[in-house]
Amino acid sequence: MNDVVIKTNQLTRNYLTSHKEAGLLAAMKGLFFKTSEVKHALFPTNLEITRGQIVGLVGSNGAGKTTLLKLLSGLIFPTNGTATVLGYTPWERPNCFLKQISLLLGQKNQLWWDIPAWDSFHLLITIYDLDKSKTLKHVDELATRLNCQHVLKTPLRRLSLGERMKMELIGCLLHSPKILFLDEPTIGLDVVAQTNIRQFILEELKGTDVTIILTSHYMDDIALLADRLLLMSHGAIAYDGTVDDFMSLTPSTKRLIADFTTPLPEELIISPNLKIPVGALSFDHSLSSTELFNVLRIITSKIPIRDLKIEEPDFEDVMRIFLEKESSLHKARNIV
Amino acid sequence: MIASLKKMLNLEWTFFKLSAIADLQVPFNLGLQFTNDILWYSMQIILFESLYLHIDSLGGWGIAEMRVFLGVLFLVDAFQMILFAYNFDVFSEKIARNELDLLLLRPVSSQQLMTSQKLQCGFLLNAVFALSWLLWSLSLLPEGFPWIRSLLILIVVPAALSIFYSTRLIFCSFALLITRAEHFHDLYFTFFKMGQRPDHLYGPGIRYIILLLVPVGMITSFPTKVLVDPTNSWALPALLTVAASYLFATNLFWRWSVKRYMTIG
Amino acid sequence: MGIVVVPVCYFLVEAAFWTGLIKASGDELLGGFSARYYLGYFLYLILQLGSMNWRFERAMIAEINNGAVNALLLRPSSFFEYHMGQLLGQKLITALAMLPIISFIAWRWDLPFHAERLPMVFLMGICYVILLFSLHFAVASMAFFFDNVYSLNNSKNMIIWILTGELMPLDLLPSPIREWIIALPFSCGFYIPAAYLSGRIEIDVFLRGFISLAIGGVAFGLLAQFVWKRGVRRYSGTGA
Numbered sequence: 001m002n003d004v005v006i007k008t009n010q011l012t013r014n015y016l017t018s019h020k021e022a023g024l025l026a027a028m029k030g031l032f033f034k035t036s037e038v039k040h041a042l043f044p045t046n047l048e049i050t051r052g053q054i055v056g057l058v059g060s061n062g063a064g065k066t067t068l069l070k071l072l073s074g075l076i077f078p079t080n081g082t083a084t085v086l087g088y089t090p091w092e093r094p095n096c097f098l099k100q101i102s103l104l105l106g107q108k109n110q111l112w113w114d115i116p117a118w119d120s121f122h123l124l125i126t127i128y129d130l131d132k133s134k135t136l137k138h139v140d141e142l143a144t145r146l147n148c149q150h151v152l153k154t155p156l157r158r159l160s161l162g163e164r165m166k167m168e169l170i171g172c173l174l175h176s177p178k179i180l181f182l183d184e185p186t187i188g189l190d191v192v193a194q195t196n197i198r199q200f201i202l203e204e205l206k207g208t209d210v211t212i213i214l215t216s217h218y219m220d221d222i223a224l225l226a227d228r229l230l231l232m233s234h235g236a237i238a239y240d241g242t243v244d245d246f247m248s249l250t251p252s253t254k255r256l257i258a259d260f261t262t263p264l265p266e267e268l269i270i271s272p273n274l275k276i277p278v279g280a281l282s283f284d285h286s287l288s289s290t291e292l293f294n295v296l297r298i299i300t301s302k303i304p305i306r307d308l309k310i311e312e313p314d315f316e317d318v319m320r321i322f323l324e325k326e327s328s329l330h331k332a333r334n335i336v
Numbered sequence: 337m338i339a340s341l342k343k344m345l346n347l348e349w350t351f352f353k354l355s356a357i358a359d360l361q362v363p364f365n366l367g368l369q370f371t372n373d374i375l376w377y378s379m380q381i382i383l384f385e386s387l388y389l390h391i392d393s394l395g396g397w398g399i400a401e402m403r404v405f406l407g408v409l410f411l412v413d414a415f416q417m418i419l420f421a422y423n424f425d426v427f428s429e430k431i432a433r434n435e436l437d438l439l440l441l442r443p444v445s446s447q448q449l450m451t452s453q454k455l456q457c458g459f460l461l462n463a464v465f466a467l468s469w470l471l472w473s474l475s476l477l478p479e480g481f482p483w484i485r486s487l488l489i490l491i492v493v494p495a496a497l498s499i500f501y502s503t504r505l506i507f508c509s510f511a512l513l514i515t516r517a518e519h520f521h522d523l524y525f526t527f528f529k530m531g532q533r534p535d536h537l538y539g540p541g542i543r544y545i546i547l548l549l550v551p552v553g554m555i556t557s558f559p560t561k562v563l564v565d566p567t568n569s570w571a572l573p574a575l576l577t578v579a580a581s582y583l584f585a586t587n588l589f590w591r592w593s594v595k596r597y598m599t600i601g
Numbered sequence: 602m603g604i605v606v607v608p609v610c611y612f613l614v615e616a617a618f619w620t621g622l623i624k625a626s627g628d629e630l631l632g633g634f635s636a637r638y639y640l641g642y643f644l645y646l647i648l649q650l651g652s653m654n655w656r657f658e659r660a661m662i663a664e665i666n667n668g669a670v671n672a673l674l675l676r677p678s679s680f681f682e683y684h685m686g687q688l689l690g691q692k693l694i695t696a697l698a699m700l701p702i703i704s705f706i707a708w709r710w711d712l713p714f715h716a717e718r719l720p721m722v723f724l725m726g727i728c729y730v731i732l733l734f735s736l737h738f739a740v741a742s743m744a745f746f747f748d749n750v751y752s753l754n755n756s757k758n759m760i761i762w763i764l765t766g767e768l769m770p771l772d773l774l775p776s777p778i779r780e781w782i783i784a785l786p787f788s789c790g791f792y793i794p795a796a797y798l799s800g801r802i803e804i805d806v807f808l809r810g811f812i813s814l815a816i817g818g819v820a821f822g823l824l825a826q827f828v829w830k831r832g833v834r835r836y837s838g839t840g841a
Contacts, residue, residue, distance in 0.1 A: 015601060041601075067601075075437050076601040091598060095443035103441050110438050114358040126350040127444050129343075155361065368752035375759040379768055386773045391626035519607055526610040530617065537621035 005179065005211050006049035006072060010081035013042040013067050041067040043236040044081060049228075051178075054205075054212040056226030056243070058219075060323050063232040065215045066183070072213065073103055073181050086178060099128060102177035104168055106184035109156065116153045117167035121174060128175040135174055142170045146200055162193025169197065180205070182214045186221055198224055219316040231319075233326040247318055254292055255311040258283040261304040270298050286313075347444060348452060355455035366458035373417065373462040377410050377469075380532070395536040397564075400476050402534075405560040407470030409532060411489075412496045412555055414463035419497070422454045424504050428518055431511040436597070447590045451505060477564060485563065492559035492572070495579040500555050502582035503527070506589055512597040527552045534560070551578050608647045608699060612706075615643040632773045634801065641713035641799030642770055645791060647703050648696045648726065658737055658754055665744035665832075681829065685734055692730050696723065713799045721807070722794045728814050729789045733761070735821035738829065745832030766792025770801065786810075786817030 019035045020026070042064045049055055057065050070076045071083060074090030074097070083090060088097035104110075111120040118139070125135050143149040148166040151159055156167065165185065172180065182201075186194040202225060205212060216222055222229065222243065229246050231239035239246060259282045268276040274295070276283055287295055292310070299305070313321075359366060384406065388399045397405070427450065430436060439449040470489070474481045507524040511517035527545075531552030535543055538553075546553030554575055561571040619639040623631050631639070661684055664670045670680065700719075707714035740757050744750045762768060764787035771783050771792045782788060783806075793810040796802040 013601070070437070070601070073441060075440055076598050077595075093440065098441055098443035101441065103438065105438070108433075108435065108438065112354060112358060114361055115354060119354055119357055123350050123354055126347050127442050362749050364747070365749050365752050368756055372752060372755045372759055375756060375763075379759070379763050382763065382774075383769050386769065386775065387622070387631075389775060390632050390773065391628060393626065394622060395625035522607045523610065526607070526614055529614050533618050533621075537625050538617050539621065542617050542621075 003051050004048045005051045006047065006083070006085050006213075008045055008047040008072075008081065008083040010044040010046065011042065011068075011071060011078050011083050012040075012044045012080040013064075013071060013076065014079045015039045015041055040235045042071070042078075045237060047230075047237070047240075049211060049213070051211055052207070052209050053227050054201075054214060054225050055228045055230055056222035057213055057215045057230045057232065058217075058222055058319065059232035059238075060327070062234075064235040065232055067235075068232070069181055069183060069213060069215060073101060074098075099175060100178045101181065102172040102175070102179070103181040104172045104183065104185055106165070106182075106187040109164065109168065111156055111164075111167055111171055113157050114155055116155055117171070118152045120156070120167075121171060124171055124174050130175060138174065139170060142173060142204075145204060146170065146196065160193075162189050162196070165189060165193065165197065169200070178210060180210055180212045182212060182216075184216055185214070186216060186218055194218065194220070201225055219314075219319055223315040231322065233323065234330050238326050239322070243315065246322075247315065249318075249322070253286045253288055253313060255286045255309075255313070256283065256292060256295060257307075257309040257311070258299055258303075258305055259307040261306045264303065268298075268302060270295055276303075344445070344448060347448065351453055352455050352457070356457045358454070359457045366461075369417075369456065369458040370461045373414070373459065374465065376413075377406075377462075377465070380406055380409065395534060397534060397536075398478070400473065400478055401560070401564050403473035403476065404470065404564050405534060405556060407466065407473045408493070408496070408559045408563070409556045410466035411463065411470055411493055412500065412559075414459050414466045415493065415497050416500050417459040418456055418463065419452055420501055420504065422456050423451050424508055425521075427451075427508040428511040428521065431517075436512070436594075440594070440598075446594060447505075447587065451501070474563065481563075485566070488562055488572075489559075492562050492575060495575045496555045496559050498579040498583050499551055499575075500528075502579075502586040503550055503552055505586050509590055509593040512593040513600075528555075531555050531557075551582065554578055605698065605702070608649050608695070609702060612643055612646045615646060616640050619643065632770070634770075637711070638713055638799060638801060639770070640710065641707070642795045642801060644703050644707060644712060644714060645722075645795035645798060646767070647699045647706075649692065649699065658741060658758075659751065661738075661741045662744045662750050662754065665741065670836075681738060681825070684738070685731070688734055689727070689730060692726075696726065715798055715800055718798055722798050725789055725794050725807075725810060725814070728811070728818065729786075729794075732786060732814055732818040732821055733790065735818065735825040736761075739821060739825040739827075742825065742828040742832045745835055761787055761790070764788065765790035766795065770796065772796075772801070784809075784813060786813040789814050 015038070016036050017039050018030075019037050020030050045068070057068065059065050067076070071078055072085055072090055074085075074093045077091050086097060086100055088094055090097065111117050112123075121135070121139055122132075124130070125132055139152070140149065143152050143166075146166045146169065148163055148170075151163050152167075156164055159167070169185065186197055189197070198221060201212070206225065206227075212225075214221065214225060226243060229239060229241060229243050230237055231246070239249075260280070264276055264278055264280045267278050270276065271291075274285070276299075283299060285295075300308075384402050385399070387394075388402065392398065394402065430450070436446070436450065439446045442449060467489075471486065474486065504524060507520045508517075510520045527550045530538070530542070530546050531554075535547060535553040535557040538546065543553065558571045558575040561568050562575065565571075619631075620636045623629070623636045623639070629635055703714070704716065706712065707716075736757070737754075740754055741750065743753065747753070764782055764785055766788055767790070771779055771788060773779075774782065783792065789810040793802065793807055797804075797807040
């Protein structure tokens with residue numbers, strides 16, 4: 001049964017920021033004449049997330065992702081609107097609510113720096129009133145699956161970033177939370193560590209009752225894990241749907257890359273907007289599906305080709321195009 | 337309420353164990369911590385022993401009473417170094433790095449997590465030294481000291497610690513409300529320094545400030561009065577009343593500061 | 602605001618203590634000096650030339666521990682010059698900003714304050730900052746060798762605090778300890794300039810302070826250079 005675990009109604013968050021100019025005179029002027037402006041970190045937002053969904057929350061810096069995350073986890077009060085998470089108002093932070101959620105921050109350590117993670121987990125056992133022997137067994141299982149059992153008893157400061165992140169992830173899952181907020185869990189990790197963590201989330205958490213809100217700047221995280229994509233731009237949700245549907249939104253283009261055997265002896269005009277200059281050794285352009293065949297026919301008939309590639313746009317490219325378009329639309333709205 | 341208290345004590349015990357594990361990673365540091373505090377004790381001893389070379393009495397207290405005063409100062413200091421000092425020292429930094437956010441999501445008191453998570457177990461040695469000094473100085477009181485009265489130490493020292501904790505937390509909590517709060521740390525120690533001297537040395541205006549407004553003057557002076565003067569019947573009730581009310585007020589102030597912090601974001 | 606308020610608060614605390622102390626003792630003089638002389642002595646606290654900035658010291662140790670020193674090692678100016686420049690700048694600005702406050706307090710409460718001695722006192726203050734910085738630099742450089750140098754740094758600061766006379770005028774100490782401690786260069790951090798400014802000592806004792814400053818400065822400078830060079834050679838580039 002798909003029950004709603006997170007629901008927001010016109011949830012809004014504004015900040016009052018003081019406007020300061022650069023320079024010494026401006027700094028001194030700012031002591032006496034302060035100008036403030038309202039920053040809309042989150043426009044009125046209506047959202048419903050069902051149990052077991054993995055929601056990828058993406059957007060450029062300053063889009064409002066962290067604000068939404070903080071509101072749903074109960075770290076800040078909204079300016080307007082309401083939200084219920086597991087039936088509770090998150091910013092009231094009742095203990096029974098806090099025992100059911102967990103937050104992992106990719107750039108922060110929650111475990112103690114100077115002692116092994118194994119010892120830090122004892123603190124979490126006390127905080128969450130967990131059964132000690134069961135929990136330690138659970139730690140062993142999680143560590144085995146994350147392939148980090150051998151470093152459980154090494155002080156955290158001696159671990160690599162990837163190993164530390166695995167320990168943090170284990171710490172987040174000890175009390176079996178119903179909602180997991182993952183804020184950039186793979187940031188700064190090497191490729192192998194990123195893959196390990198993604199695989200773990202995919203195999204151990206996807207398809208279970210655990211609802212995950214995942215923010216990441218790595219589109220591979222979102223593409224592989226997210227059931228649902230929430231794309232935020234300038235404080236509002238610009239897209240809410242699946243990753244596949246998002247991919248189909250953008251016009252279908254393909255990238256044609258051709259390397260020539262010899263430099264082009266004279267300029268080749270393919271179309272009024274597309275020319276290959278004299279002396280060129282390669283051709284690299286994004287073309288629509290209709291243009292592609294024609295261009296391919298002209299190039300292969302007129303130029304000796306050494307290598308030829310046709311690339312589909314990936315999720316990251318589509319995301320970038322979408323965000324750039326959103327940004328220019330936002331600027332245009334502001335100018336008007 | 338009993339369940340909450342039990343949980344708090346259980347958590348504190350876990351903090352102690354983990355802190356001991358962390359401290360034992362750097363044993364050289366334990367020795368240095370002990371040495372540093374002994375140096376600080378020596379400074380206070382040198383100051384007053386040197387002063388008493390030039391005077392006989394300070395507001396009715398001779399060198400014997402002053403040594404008891406120093407013993408109380410050392411003991412309270414040792415316990416605050418064990419329980420709270422490290423946490424308060426890094427308080428502003430933690431707030432600046434948004435580490436409070438992580439603690440607010442735990443189903444336990446954020447106040448306890450912020451103020452007493454990391455203990456400094458090395459200062460236990462200093463507590464032993466301080467207690468020895470205190471008992472030795474009590475034995476040298478001119479009118480004698482019935483040893484049953486030493487049980488009062490078990491009441492006055494926790495009360496004094498509680499006042500220290502409350503006053504320090506109030507100053508540190510400003511880090512939740514304003515961007516740069518490091519100077520509140522210095523300001524607190526300015527007041528605390530005044531509390532490290534007998535309160536009767538100061539004029540009435542300053543006494544009002546350090547006994548009622550920011551009651552650092554009660555941390556050492558009043559426990560000393562309780563111990564050295566059996567005829568003093570008001571110092572102990574005053575100490576306990578201020579300790580309890582400030583602890584209550586501090587808790588309210590903390591909750592209000594956290595709410596403001598969550599509102600400002 | 603903290604730069605102004607905090608030193609003034611330090612002075613007020615000492616002023617309250619020493620006037621209260623002398624009053625409570627029942628005598629008008631303590632160690633041969635009246636309460637006015639003690640207030641004049643502690644006016645030097647406001648200049649803040651004699652004390653090291655603890656936060657600044659911790660920052661330098663942290664830079665070595667976390668590898669931020671890498672960026673500074675690649676700059677065309679030395680790490681020593683970089684931090685010395687910062688510290689001297691901060692001290693001078695603070696001291697100059699505090700001068701009007703000191704002058705006002707001395708005038709308002711008629712405290713012994715020989716303003717004509719200020720240039721020499723400033724000179725001693727600057728020399729002392731350089732000496733103290735060299736010692737601090739040597740201790741902070743031990744962060745190349747040890748994981749945790751903060752406690753060692755705190756020990757050093759504690760000892761210096763006793764030796765400078767910031768806790769109490771050194772002439773209150775019993776003889777011969779008094780003479781030994783005044784002979785050390787650390788007394789130039791507080792006791793000698795403060796006592797000279799307030800008229801507690803005269804020019805002969807003051808000038809002897811420069812000699813011990815010179816000897817101490819050379820010794821600590823060499824120590825700093827030695828520890829730093831060995832440390833950089835040993836440095837493993839943590840966090841690079």
